[in-house]
Amino acid sequence: MTGADQLSPAQPSAHEPGEAYDGPATITLDEGRVETGVRLRGHVDPIDGRFHWYGRIDADPAIDAIGNGGRVIVTTTHGTAEGRLSDVDPWGRFRVSGTGRPPF
Numbered sequence: 791m792t793g794a795d796q797l798s799p800a801q802p803s804a805h806e807p808g809e810a811y812d813g814p815a816t817i818t819l820d821e822g823r824v825e826t827g828v829r830l831r832g833h834v835d836p837i838d839g840r841f842h843w844y845g846r847i848d849a850d851p852a853i854d855a856i857g858n859g860g861r862v863i864v865t866t867t868h869g870t871a872e873g874r875l876s877d878v879d880p881w882g883r884f885r886v887s888g889t890g891r892p893p894f
Contacts, residue, residue: 809831809832809833810830810831810832810894811828811829811830811845811866811868811892811893811894812827812828812829812830813827813828813866813867814826814827814828814866814867815827815828815847815864815865815866815893816864816865816866817847817850817853817862817863817864817865818862818863818865819852819853819856819860819862820856821852821855822852824850824852824853826847826848826850826853827847827848828845828846828847828848828864828866828886829845829846830843830844830845830864830886830892830893830894831843831844831845832844832892832894840889840890841889841890841891841892842887842888842889843871843873843887843888843889843892843893843894844885844886844887844888845885845886845887846879846883846884846885846886847862847864847875847883847884847886848883849881849882849883853875853884854882854884856875857875858875858876858877858878858884859874859875859876860874860875861873861874861875862874862875862886864886864888864893865893866893866894868893868894869891869892869893869894870893871888871890871891871892871893872888873886873887873888873893874886874887874888
């Protein structure tokens, strides 16, 4: 393979999701939708072979109402995926995580 034929680390192949996304997202809750920002990362777990994604959702009172363990739908310009909320950091941002195809 020549250098031109190889993919750079920042350029995933067509069948692999990207490893990171920082930007706007729509969080769909049972009560409606929230436009906010997210910081998401992910990787393929070598043990189970599945893509695991995770990150933080910017603080928002509507998301606070769902609480730890709640399910949300995360949508970016790249896709949509279901995630589960967990711990809150000192800045009021919930952690969100999911497996399978990520929303980025």
